[in-house]
Structures are given as structure tokens and as C-alpha cells.
Amino acid sequence: MEHRIKVDETHLIHASQLDVPPRLLLGPGPSNVDARVLQALAMPEIGHLDPRFIELMNEIQELLRYVWQTDNTMTIPMSGTGSAAMEATLANSVEPGDIVLVGVNGYFGERLCDMASRYGADVRRIEKAWGEVFSLEEIADALKMHRPAILGLIHGETSTGAMQPMEGIGKLCREFNALLLLDTVTSLGGAPVFLDHWHVDLAYSGSQKCISCPPGIAPFTMSKRAVEKLKRRKTKVASWYLDVNLVAKYWGSERTYHHTAPINMNYALREALRIIAEEGLEDRWERHRANAERLYEGLQELGIECHVAKEYRLPSLTTALVPDGIDSKAVSSYLLRKFNIEIAAGLGQLAGKVWRIGLMGFNSRRENVKLLLSALSEALEAAG
Template structure:
């Protein structure tokens, strides 16, 4: 027997971090306590009751009556893939509205399920108009229109009014990414005519990463039921998962019970606060941040009317090494802010105010550090001051 990989380690010890980046955000202390409870079986009657509570609370958070609403056992990307795996058949036309990094991920995933993928694009920091979407639907006649509501890479919130009606007029499903909006930004899936949506546990819901909320409406269920063959992803096949999450409760996989403990508590806290109150809190704290950043002379990347309350992109001044300052915040103050992705790499910081972390004291702390310590990182600053 070889001991080459045998490590002698102490108990895990991680520092406290204030996560003000694009996610994850800090989990609520009540959620962390729930995660630490003794596991129970995934077919235990008590857990079966909890599953129903989680489903109902997810419907509330999304403002939907969708029967098939579940937390996927996997991160938000698993739920993202589930929307496509269950509804795309080879040769289906999928139109993806790309205005950032996660639109491109939808393109990649749809192609892997052998869809005929078409795209429309906007610069990273802008949103689509209703006219642009209608023109693309008329031109491509897709089976599915996939788009991102809250684009984490850019900080843009896509206006949704009228899009669902267009999708019905052109007989296509509307698939919506709500990863950075669920629980924090107004969402009205049924009123908007959204057929498929997914999210994550670690942002507006104040839970650690590990679950991917998923919901499917009647029109999407009908497309799933009319498939010519099996869903090509066994683990994400909701026709199988619904036998576990539906009334039959037939075993499918060993569910992450403790993660669902945490999800249940996170959604309970959201319901106790009330959706409109949570949406208002996120908006007020974001406006506090935006005002403070502009007061410091920093430029915001997204126009005011399209800004996400959960994720702000601020342009890095030309005379500042953005990565060096981010590392300084992390190593000196234990505060994480994100850098740019894709077309915005090296050009912006991404500041998250999501869920439990959307508090005025966190805004004021970050603004104070930007005011007092960012000047030392400008290239014109004395070397000794930076050191």
C-alpha cells in the first residue's frame, strides 16, 4: 500500500470573507445552521413534506403556478442545461439573444444537443428592444427563444414586457435565465409568459451553491411529452425527476438533503420578508452604491434604466491595475469583488449586492475603501504609497 497521497492535515480553517462579487454571496446564518443539521433519508416522510414546501416557495419566488417546479441537484448551470436537454431535439431551431457571457453559454449548450442555433447580439452593456426580438422571431421562426434576464457578466437587466406575447404569436417557447434575479429583482414568470426558467441557490436566495431551481410551464411540458425519443441526459430528465418530485415520490437519485434544508430556510426567509420588500431592499441598496460610486468619480458601465440591482459593473479607471486592487481588497480586508468576463475582461469590476449581502453597511464599507485606498493604486501614485 502506498502512502504517497496520504496527507496529515488539521481541521479545515477558512477565513471570513465578505463576498461582494458576482456570486456566490454570503449565505444567511439561519441557512448555514440548517445545512449543519443531521441528514435524514431522501425518502423519509419528513423530507417528502419538506420537498413540497420547497416547491411551493419556489413558485412564490418566481410568481408562477407551474406544476413542474423543482430544485435540480446541481448548480445553476445544471438547471440551465436541463431547460435545453428536455426541450431540444436534433434539428430544432433555437434562437439565443446574446448580450453577454451567459448568452454565449446557452449557445454552446444548445449546440451540444444538436439544435440548429441562431443568434442575435447586442453590445455587452445593452439590452434588446421588442422590435429587435420580433424581427428575429419573424426571420428565424425558432422553436425556442432563449435569453438572459439578469446578465451577470454585464450587469444588464433585460426588459421583459411583451416578449412572452411575441413568443406565443410566433409559436415558440420562451426560456429565461434568472440566475442573478430570483429573489432580488422583480420576476413575474406567468404574467410575462415565460415557459422555462432556471436559477441558482447562491445569489439572491442567500444559500450556498449546489442547487439549481428549475421550472417548466404547460407549453414546455407539451413539447417534452411530444419528443420522438428519450431526453439525452438521464440525470436531468425531468420526466424522470418529476416521478420523484411529483406525487409518486419514486426514487431517482440520492438527493442532497442538507442542501434542500438550506434552500427551504432561504426561501422561508424570503417569504417572511415578502417579495416586494426584498425587491425594494435590493433596489435601494443598489442606488446607494451607484450614487456613491459616481460621487467618487467612477463610471458605471450600464445606463441607469437597464442596471441590475444585484450586480453593478463599474469601469476600472485607465490608470489603475484593477486586478491588483481586487487582490488588495481580498487579502487586506477579506472583501471579494469580481473582475470582467469575456469582452469586459480587465475593463470592469463586478460588484454584487445579493440576498443577505444587500445591506447598506456593506455598501458604505466598500465605498469607504474605494475612497481611501484606491488613490494609492493609481499609476501616478508614489510607489511607497502602493506598497
């Protein structure tokens, strides 16, 4: 034989035995998921144009409209992670030369700027310190100064633990004829989100945080105003994969092939959303709020302060200040090693200064708060 197999298969068979530790995921996502979601993921494959799958697609759209509190027809799960849906909002709404104003008060605002610039936007920034939020006056002044086509904001900044108050911003955007784009990756399913009431035109989320589904599928929605801007485009959407004109042929009435939908991820998302509907949004928001409060109190008892002012804290993600003289990495490694608990380090400007503690969806539980606080107390002692 001219060509020989490169690697000995016996070695590969051993290497492929899957063995993962049983982690409690109390970081910035992914979160653990309900066994029902894992069971849905393991259901047999059907075709992406199977009549049953088409029914499932409609059900997922209806559930997504519910969690987002929107009537937007164009509400779908994008195939990909949160960043794919994030990029889809920009790819479809930005034409080269459009002014895009971005609220930058953390890592994900920076990512929005980067993505918008790749689609030819004239990116303008309104900045706040990491951990702070924008006031309505600051946003009004920035809209007046920049006259953007789009204002992009992060509702729940996962890098800082701050939640942007939304009341009044959408109305301002309408006055200035700007579309409002909102990142709800870490807030959706864990804190009140009212897309239509807030006049949000473009929004995206991730599956792996408060929705408690594995990562790999990402909610995306566009208002009528955003769809109209898409229809008026003079240039083609620069991404083929994320072009809503094309994707809509599969998710809309035509049902023609665009790309093969990740079938089992859609099963999992549907089950995760169904669990949210069973609990009820208001009860779920209250559960996140109450467990976040328990965490704040417990941290305080350990002598640990929170980075964000109380009124602007994101209930699903808390940034806890690392006390002086403590090596943040030594503590998080101890939690992982001794307790199988994952928490995360700070990102960017907050690296080494905070721990990021997530209580998201399935994991926002009183018993998890107790367990974490007790493990953290031991880890702090071990770290001196």
C-alpha cells in the first residue's frame, strides 16, 4: 500500500474515553443544566426539515418571545454561541459608514466596538469606568452629539457585574432615529428584560447562562424597525452565514435549506425554555434576586466587598473584590481542586482584582450559596 495510516488506533481509542469532573459551575457561564435538558440533548436526531422539527422551531420561537417579552416575528436561535448572535445583530444592521455609538463600561462593550468596526461602522464610544452604568442624561448627550444609526449597550456586563438600567433609553433612541441594540447574554432568564417595553430593536443572548442550556445556540431578535433597515440596505450583508435575509428563508414560511440546524441543541434549548415557562419569569427573577442577596450578605460576613454599587448589581453575576494580600488565583484554584467549584477571575482591567461569581439559572440556589461561602471561607484561610 502506498499510504500508511499515521497513528496507531489503539492509542486513539484509549485517548477518546471521556472523563469529566463533576463541577459546580459558579462562574460567568456556562452554568450547570437540568437533567431534563441533557435528556432532550440525547433524543434521536430528526431531519432539519422534518415536519416535527418545523413544529419544534415554531415552539422555540414562541418561547423565546416569551422570555424576551417581545412580539418580534424575527426571533430565532442562531446556530453558534452568544458571539454569533452578537455579530448577527451588527452584520445585519450596520452598513459601511453608519455611525454606531457603543456604551463601553466593560469587556463586552469593547467587543461590540471591535465587531462593529469589522462591518465598516464609524464607531463612537461613550465610556464609563468598569462597574459603573450610564445615566439617561449621559446617553441623551451622546445621542445628541453623535447622531448614530445604532446605539449598542450591554444590559448585563459579565466582566463587571453591572446591570444597565433601561427605562427611557429606547424612547430617546426613537427621538434620535437610532436603533437600540442590547446584549442580554447574562441577564436573559435571570433578571427582568422587557424588550418591547424598552423599545429595543436588536438583541441577542446566550444559552449557557441564565437559560441553563449548554453553549452552542444563541437567541437573536429584530424589531420591525430593524427589519426595515435591513430591507433598505444598499449593500449585501457581509456575512453569508449570519445574513438574516437568508436565515429567514429557513425560519420563516419558506422553510428552505440555509444551513443544517444543530438539531439536538434546539431540543435542549426548547426544554430549557420550557423549564423557565414552568417556573414563570417573575418567580425566576425573584429567585435570582434573593440568592444574589444571600451571596452579598455572606461575602460581607467574610469581609469581602462587592465591586458594583448595590442598586446596579446584576443578580446573575457578582464581582467580589479580592481582599488585600490574597492571591485570587490561589483561592479559585483551591475551590476547583478541593470542592469542584468553578468561579472565575476578573477580566481585562479587573484581572486579579475581583472574582466573578455566577448564580445563573439552574445554579441560582440557596444551597449553592451556602456551599460556596463555606468553601470560600476555607480557601481564604488556606491562602492566608
